[in-house]
Amino acid sequence: MSKNKIVTNKTCGKLYIAGEYSILTAGQSAIIKNVNIFMESRISFSDTDEYTIFSDMFNYKLTLERDTFDNENILHNFDKNYSLICEAISVMSEYLKLKNLKIKPFKLEITGKMERDGKKFGIGSSGSVVILTVKSILSLYNLIFSKEMIFKLSSYVLLKRGDNGSMGDIACISYENLIFYRSFDREKIRALIEKETLEDVLKTDWNYEISELYFNEKESNQKGKNSLSCEFLVGWTKEPAISSDLINIVKNSICENKNFLENVEKVVKKLREVIKNGDKVEIKKCIGENGKLLENLDKNIYSKKLKELASATQDLDICAKSSGAGGGDCGIAFSFDEKDTKIVVEKWRKLGIELLYSEKL
Known part of the structure; x- marks a missing residue:
C-alpha cells in the first residue's frame, strides 16, 4: 500500500419507480432507478497519526485520533454532522481487522451535495455517502469487492444506527442500475448485529433479492439485449x-x-x-x-x-x-x-x- 496514493471514487443517487412505501414491509418489492448525479471522494493514508474527514456539506473538517475507531464508547460522542461517515468508518475498521490488515489513519474528502441553494434533491444523499465511504476504504486497501458486498456492508452501517429504511436506496446505489429489489426482514438482521460478529452477519443469508433490469451496450452483449427504449x-x-x-x-x-x-x-x-x-x-x-x-x-x-x-x-x-x-x-x-x-x-x-x-x- 503506497502511503502517498490518492484513490478516487464516486456514487450516484436513486429514485423509486414503483413500490415505495410498500417496500418498508419485509418481503415486498420495488423498482428503483439510479440517477447519475454523483458524490465523489478522495482518500489517502495520512502523514500523521490522525484521521481527517471533510464533506462539503459542512464548512469545517473533522480531525480524530488514531484509536478513535477502536473504542465503541467514543462513537457516541462523534460530531453530529459527521456521525454517519464515522459510523461507516467504524464498521469498516472492524471489517479490515477481519482481513488481518493493519489499520492506518487516512484523509477522506467527500464532495457533491446533491442539493441546490440548501434544498436537497431527495435522491438518496445519506445512502450515497455511506456507500461512498465504504467503497473508498475498500479501494484504499486494494480489496476486491462485489456489488453485493457493498450493499451488505452499507446496510449493516445503517441497521447498526437504527435506520428504519427498506435499504432499497442502498441496493440501487450499490448496483448503480435500474433494479428490482425485494426487501428483507431488517428487525431480524438488526437482532443478529447485536449478538453476532460482523463476519457472521455478512455470511448470513439475509433473504433479499436484487436483480438488474437494464444493461449498457457493453454489458448487453454478455447479458442479453435491452428491449426498453425511452x-x-x-x-x-x-x-x-x-x-x-x-x-x-x-x-x-x-x-x-x-x-x-x-x-x-x-x-x-x-x-x-x-x-x-x-x-x-x-x-x-x-x-x-x-x-x-x-x-x-x-x-x-x-x-x-x-x-x-x-x-x-x-x-x-x-x-x-x-x-x-x-x-x-x-x-x-x-x-x-x-x-x-x-x-x-x-x-x-x-x-x-x-x-x-x-x-x-
Whole structure:
C-alpha cells in the first residue's frame, strides 16, 4: 500500500419507480432507478497519526485520533454532522481487522451535495455517502469487492444506527442500475448485529433479492439485449419533503388499507416483466396504477407540484408519477416520444418544476 496514493471514487443517487412505501414491509418489492448525479471522494493514508474527514456539506473538517475507531464508547460522542461517515468508518475498521490488515489513519474528502441553494434533491444523499465511504476504504486497501458486498456492508452501517429504511436506496446505489429489489426482514438482521460478529452477519443469508433490469451496450452483449427504449426524466419540484414525518403518517394509512400491499406487489412484479419486454403500453399502465394507489393511500403524498408534474403528461406519450416519500422532492417520467419530451419539459418549466436529470434508455 503506497502511503502517498490518492484513490478516487464516486456514487450516484436513486429514485423509486414503483413500490415505495410498500417496500418498508419485509418481503415486498420495488423498482428503483439510479440517477447519475454523483458524490465523489478522495482518500489517502495520512502523514500523521490522525484521521481527517471533510464533506462539503459542512464548512469545517473533522480531525480524530488514531484509536478513535477502536473504542465503541467514543462513537457516541462523534460530531453530529459527521456521525454517519464515522459510523461507516467504524464498521469498516472492524471489517479490515477481519482481513488481518493493519489499520492506518487516512484523509477522506467527500464532495457533491446533491442539493441546490440548501434544498436537497431527495435522491438518496445519506445512502450515497455511506456507500461512498465504504467503497473508498475498500479501494484504499486494494480489496476486491462485489456489488453485493457493498450493499451488505452499507446496510449493516445503517441497521447498526437504527435506520428504519427498506435499504432499497442502498441496493440501487450499490448496483448503480435500474433494479428490482425485494426487501428483507431488517428487525431480524438488526437482532443478529447485536449478538453476532460482523463476519457472521455478512455470511448470513439475509433473504433479499436484487436483480438488474437494464444493461449498457457493453454489458448487453454478455447479458442479453435491452428491449426498453425511452427517455427517463426527473422533475424536481424544489419543495423538500419532510420524509420521516410523512413516512410515519403514511404507515398508518397502510395499516388501514388492507389491499394496498397486495395491489402494489402485483404492479411491481408486472412492471418488472414489461420493462424487460419493452412493452410501452403496459409500462405506462403500471406507472399509472402505482401512482393512483399512492394518491389514494394518503393525500399527503401528492403535493400540488407533484400532481401538476404528473398531469402535465396527459395526452402525451409519457407516463409519470411521484417518487419516494412524496410530499415534494422529485417525480419521475418515462417518455416514448422525443417531441413529447420537449413539450413536457417546457410545461414543467412553466410550473416551476426543473428537469433535474434525463437519460436515454
